[in-house]
Amino acid sequence: MFEQLTELVKQYGGDAVVNNPAVPNEQNEAVMEEANGSILSGLKEMVASGNVGDLAGMLSGKTPIDMNNPVVAELAGKVTGNLGNKFGLSPDAAGSVAGGLIPQVLSGLVKKAQDPNQPGFNVQDIIASISNGQGGGLMDMVTKYGGQFGLDQDGDGQVGMSDAVAAVSKKSGGLGGLLGKLFGK
Structure with a gap:
C-alpha cells in the first residue's frame, strides 16, 4: 500500500x-x-x-x-x-x-x-500495511463479527482473509461493500 x-x-x-x-x-x-x-x-x-x-x-x-x-x-x-x-x-x-x-x-x-480490478491493491495489503502485518483491530473485528453479517464467503464457518478477498473478487462492492456489511452501513 x-x-x-x-x-x-x-x-x-x-x-x-x-x-x-x-x-x-x-x-x-x-x-x-x-x-x-x-x-x-x-x-x-x-x-x-x-x-x-x-x-x-x-x-x-x-x-x-x-x-x-x-x-x-x-x-x-x-x-x-x-x-x-x-x-x-x-x-x-x-x-x-x-x-x-x-x-x-x-x-x-x-x-x-x-475497485476489484485494481491489480496489487487489495484488502489484505491495506490491512497488513496499516496494522504492521498483525491484522490489527480491523481484521480482528471482521473475524469476530463477520459471520453474523454474511461475510463467510467460503462457507467454512470462519471469517478470515480468504473471505475478504473472495468478497472483493465477487464484485460485491469491493472493500466498501465488505466493510459496509460489517459495520451496518
Whole structure:
C-alpha cells in the first residue's frame, strides 16, 4: 500500500505542494515525502488505538472525505504539525498543504480499494500495511463479527482473509461493500 499511497501523494501534490507559493520549490519533494509518511503513520495509529469505525466508514465510502470527516481531520492535524515542525511552514501554509492534499489522496485510496480490478491493491495489503502485518483491530473485528453479517464467503464457518478477498473478487462492492456489511452501513 505504501507505493500506491506514494503515487497518490505525487499525483495530487501538484496543487497542494508544488504550486503552493508558501512551500519553497527546493522543499517540494521532501514536503510530499513527509506528508506521505504522516498519512501512513496516522492511519496506523488509528488502527492501533482501536479507531477502526471512522476508518471503516471512510473506506466504505459512507462518509464524505472532507475536513469534517474525523479521519481526514486527524490526518490533517498530524500532517500540519509535522510540516510546521520539520520545514518551518506557518500553520496556515502547512494547513493549506494538508487541506489540499489529504482529501484527494484519501479519495484516491478509497477508489483504489473499492475497485476489484485494481491489480496489487487489495484488502489484505491495506490491512497488513496499516496494522504492521498483525491484522490489527480491523481484521480482528471482521473475524469476530463477520459471520453474523454474511461475510463467510467460503462457507467454512470462519471469517478470515480468504473471505475478504473472495468478497472483493465477487464484485460485491469491493472493500466498501465488505466493510459496509460489517459495520451496518
